[in-house]
Amino acid sequence: MANRHRGEITAHLNGKAETLVLTLGALAELEDAFDGKDILAVAERLQSGRLSARDCTRIIGxxxxxxxxxxxDADVAMMTTDGGAAGFVRIVADLMAATFRPLTDRATEYPQTASQTPAGLPGK
Known part of the structure; x- marks a missing residue:
């Protein structure tokens, strides 16, 4: 089962539930795949709403x-999912959201006390 707190999601590919997570190594792989841009530039590009099938293949892979x-990635390109192409876009969107959700969302999940706040930073 996917752990959303670790950025994992579950996606149904080829009729089977699969776990996906963008680890640091996976993010580095995507930086390379997207012309060496840093991962925030990649995320901004994807947020523009313009995804190619190749983008989806790379990210899901x-x-x-x-x-x-x-x-x-060649194996991923042969996979199927519910909803066809739109289903793959939903998987990518869900994975990116799980990976890059705002820190403010995390603060409400894991509230800090003054003793847990790093020195020099304001507490919540």
Whole structure:
């Protein structure tokens, strides 16, 4: 089962529930795949709403590999999901949201006390 607190999601690919997560290594892989841009530039590009099928293949592949699946992008390109192309876009959107959700959302999940706040930073 996916742990959203660790950025994991569950996606149904080829009729099977799969876990995806963008680990640090998976994010580095995506930086390389997107012309060496830093990961925030990649995230901003994807937030523009313009995704190619190749973008989806790369991101889903990186997420599967981040979760430990030994799979190539060519294998991902042959997969199916509910909703066709729109289903793949939803998977990418869900994975990106789980990876890059705002820190303010996390603060409400894990409230800090004054003793847990790093020195020099204001507490909540």
């Amino acid at each position: 990186a997420g599967l590999r981040g979760a430990g699946q030994p799979i190539s």
